[in-house]
Amino acid sequence: MLQVKQLTKKFGPKTAVDNISFDVSGSAMIGIIGRSGAGKSTFLRIMNRMDRATTGTISFDGLDVTAATGAAKRAWQSRCAMIFQQFNLVPRMDVASNVLHGTLNRRSTLATVFNLYPQADIHQAIEILDRLGIAEQAAKRADALSGGQQQRVAIARALMQDPEIILADEPIASLDPMNAQVVMQTLRRIHEEDGRMVIANLHALDTARRYCDRVIGMRDGRIVFDGTPEQLTTGVARDIYGAGDSFSEATTSTEIETPASVPRPAPVLA
Amino acid sequence: MTDANTAEPSDLGDIRENYLAQVQRRRLYGGLTLMIFVLLMVSGFVVADDRNAGGFWDGLHQIGDYPADVLSEAWEKRADLPSLLWKFLPALTETINIAAVSTLLGACAGLVLSLLATRGLARWPRLIPLFRRLMDMLRAFPEIVIALMLIFVLGGGPIPAMIAIALHTAGALGKMFSEVAENADLKPVEGLSSTGATWAQRMWLGVLPQVAPNYLSYALLRLEINIRASAILGFVGAGGIGYELRNTMAWGPGRFDEAAAIFVLLFSTIVLFDQVSSQYRNRLTEGLGQ
Numbered sequence: 001m002l003q004v005k006q007l008t009k010k011f012g013p014k015t016a017v018d019n020i021s022f023d024v025s026g027s028a029m030i031g032i033i034g035r036s037g038a039g040k041s042t043f044l045r046i047m048n049r050m051d052r053a054t055t056g057t058i059s060f061d062g063l064d065v066t067a068a069t070g071a072a073k074r075a076w077q078s079r080c081a082m083i084f085q086q087f088n089l090v091p092r093m094d095v096a097s098n099v100l101h102g103t104l105n106r107r108s109t110l111a112t113v114f115n116l117y118p119q120a121d122i123h124q125a126i127e128i129l130d131r132l133g134i135a136e137q138a139a140k141r142a143d144a145l146s147g148g149q150q151q152r153v154a155i156a157r158a159l160m161q162d163p164e165i166i167l168a169d170e171p172i173a174s175l176d177p178m179n180a181q182v183v184m185q186t187l188r189r190i191h192e193e194d195g196r197m198v199i200a201n202l203h204a205l206d207t208a209r210r211y212c213d214r215v216i217g218m219r220d221g222r223i224v225f226d227g228t229p230e231q232l233t234t235g236v237a238r239d240i241y242g243a244g245d246s247f248s249e250a251t252t253s254t255e256i257e258t259p260a261s262v263p264r265p266a267p268v269l270a
Numbered sequence: 271m272t273d274a275n276t277a278e279p280s281d282l283g284d285i286r287e288n289y290l291a292q293v294q295r296r297r298l299y300g301g302l303t304l305m306i307f308v309l310l311m312v313s314g315f316v317v318a319d320d321r322n323a324g325g326f327w328d329g330l331h332q333i334g335d336y337p338a339d340v341l342s343e344a345w346e347k348r349a350d351l352p353s354l355l356w357k358f359l360p361a362l363t364e365t366i367n368i369a370a371v372s373t374l375l376g377a378c379a380g381l382v383l384s385l386l387a388t389r390g391l392a393r394w395p396r397l398i399p400l401f402r403r404l405m406d407m408l409r410a411f412p413e414i415v416i417a418l419m420l421i422f423v424l425g426g427g428p429i430p431a432m433i434a435i436a437l438h439t440a441g442a443l444g445k446m447f448s449e450v451a452e453n454a455d456l457k458p459v460e461g462l463s464s465t466g467a468t469w470a471q472r473m474w475l476g477v478l479p480q481v482a483p484n485y486l487s488y489a490l491l492r493l494e495i496n497i498r499a500s501a502i503l504g505f506v507g508a509g510g511i512g513y514e515l516r517n518t519m520a521w522g523p524g525r526f527d528e529a530a531a532i533f534v535l536l537f538s539t540i541v542l543f544d545q546v547s548s549q550y551r552n553r554l555t556e557g558l559g560q
Contacts, residue, residue: 096289113299122293126286135282138289 376439
């Protein structure tokens, strides 16, 4: 059970997140949509405790996330994995090592500094890579991979954390439509197969509609919409994006196929 | 990187085996390197201790004696300290002037040298090795060696010290500048050359705006180093506060209050320049011009 209560984040005089509250019970795949600067990324960063909230609380299963410090904070961070727009892998290390970074919170600093991971962890890392279809890249350097493959490595690192929540900050904004689809389907599959909660910031409406069970719309730091994808009409979307009548969904679309023919594709990854 | 790629393993077991083999190999090499390092360090210390003819362990407890003498004498005569500080201020100014002029001249020379020695930017790409070796040479000679030679030829005073430090600075900053310039984006340079700009125009208008904050930051760091260097050159007759320091230290007890005053001046100068330069660098990197 995730509870966000009156969360506010100010950067100097600017309010990035303005008094937002919502609950999530059980596992769900949630999409947060809105213009850039609407406070979506700031919210995810506060959830992962990379930023501090100015006021308000986030609690998860009774744990006050916003109050955790030191080792408790790092333990929480390992329970709620983050996926970034620019992947944020260590470019000069091999793919499997990058995935093994997901275990850093559990292992001693001294061992990990010398890149010493237990054999079982290495096996698990390669199994996760295999699940995401990129096991044969395990020994390559992370920066030798394409953007879509790098994002899948980042997802593998997140899975290695064995997290209860996966936060994805614009996971497909730097990818071409084909790779974007693979990454979104991967996230959906992880949600369905493992029952992990996924919260994704998304630019495009149709992505949120196709892959998410619940959509939250943010504008200028506030929540202006919270409902199912079906309730997300063009009128509501205009409101979220602050656009006039000229707004059409085609402007934000990253679709390859039309939504009508494939409303929500079943995961095609093997 | 290694054979895991070239072998194109087909199934998961192969992939795992290959990766584990790679990990094993890397651990082995890492362990061997660490062992060699520890061995060299230990044997080095043993050799150094032997060469010291047993003086190291016997002398260790005396390390604090000289500073204690200086401090206790300076403390007794602490009332004189302000007037002594005032007395040595002109000498300090001379030292700072030597450092400032040599940093300025050295940075200008280093700028030109660095652009001529950077791949992708050089005016004459074939001459890159030449300019690199030139910078190596400028760096290789310690300032004190150049200064001693120049003092012999030109006589004592601040000018030889200034030239000596400027030469070393040109080599040192040239290398750092060149490393920064290597990472500069070449697209603006290409854009300028498409308009028919000369090499100097491309460098000044296309490269410098990108690298200026880094260059300035390195130059300020060098200024700090050069203040210390010009103080040391005073020891060999280049004037400034180093000359005064050598005199007071050579005279031994009785003038330790003056030595302490000079240390106070040097220390506060370094602190001041460090503070000013770090503040300035922060303003540069956080984008004053945006």
